[in-house]
Amino acid sequence: MNKAFxxxxxxFARLPGMGRKSAERAALHLAFADRKQAEILIENLRRALDVLTPCPKCCGISENNALCEICSDSSRNLSSVCLVETAADMAAIEKSGAWRGSYHVLGGKISPIKNITPNDxxxxxxxxxxxxxxxxxxxLALSNDMEGEATCHYISKAIAEKFGISLSRIGFGLPNGSQLGFADTGTIKSALASRKVF
Ligand SMILES: [Zn+2]
Structure with a gap:
């Protein structure tokens, strides 16, 4: 195959959720069928890399090290924190409109098998x-698997008990191991509404 191609x-194949076949389709499309779209993609990617930074408070998506839109919105109940794995999960919950508090993006889950510790x-x-x-x-809006479980227990001991913070976990209408970011709005709404004390 051609080296540049x-x-x-x-x-593309290294992107999350992208298989080899989809990677080839996307590459073909941008390199041959829609070169204008390819130029726009390059421009948007460059701009995103230049300005995007994690929010210093919630570790969600922000710009130039400033607080994100959610953390600077005083009409929200900022002392209620919805804890998620990724900024994609945060975006999915925001889209559901079911949460008017703030967030914290952990950036993953504790996993002894993958050697991911709280420090990571x-x-x-x-x-x-x-x-x-x-x-x-x-x-806690972490996925319903062993790693999610381990992370919830860690937060319970290291944060909630230590600082006297009330802790609950979202109910799940999702199969074990499902990711919140892929759930539909109705499922997210009912998961938040059916949260239980942890
Ligand atoms: Zn923020």
Whole structure:
């Protein structure tokens, strides 16, 4: 295969959720069928890399190290924190309109098998928020698998008990191991509404 085309396919194939076949289709489309779209993609990617930074408070998506739109919205109940794995999960919950508190993006889950410890995740920022007395409630919106379970227990001990924060976990109408970011709006709404004390 052509070298330039092969590297383009390889770059696409490394993206989450992208298989080899889809990578080839996307590469073909951008390189031949829609070169204008390819130029727009390059421009948007460049701009995103230049300005996007994690929000210093919730570790969600923000710009130039400023607070994100949610953390700067005083009409929200910012002391209620919905804890999610990824910014994609946060976006899915926002889209459902079922949450008017703030968020914290952990950046993954604790996993002894994959050697992911609390130090590899965004716990320090969460602990600092708790220490400053900014958090009254945490709602765990982590996936329903062993790693999600381990992470919930860690938060219960290391954050909730330590700082006297009430803790609940969303109910799940999802099969075990499902990711919140892929759930539909109705499922997310009912998962939040049926949260239980953890
Ligand atoms: Zn934020």
């Amino acid at each position: 092969e590297s383009l396919c390889a770059s 995740l965004n716990f320090k920022v969460l602990e600092e928020r708790a220490q400053r007395g900014e958090i009254s409630e945490i709602v």
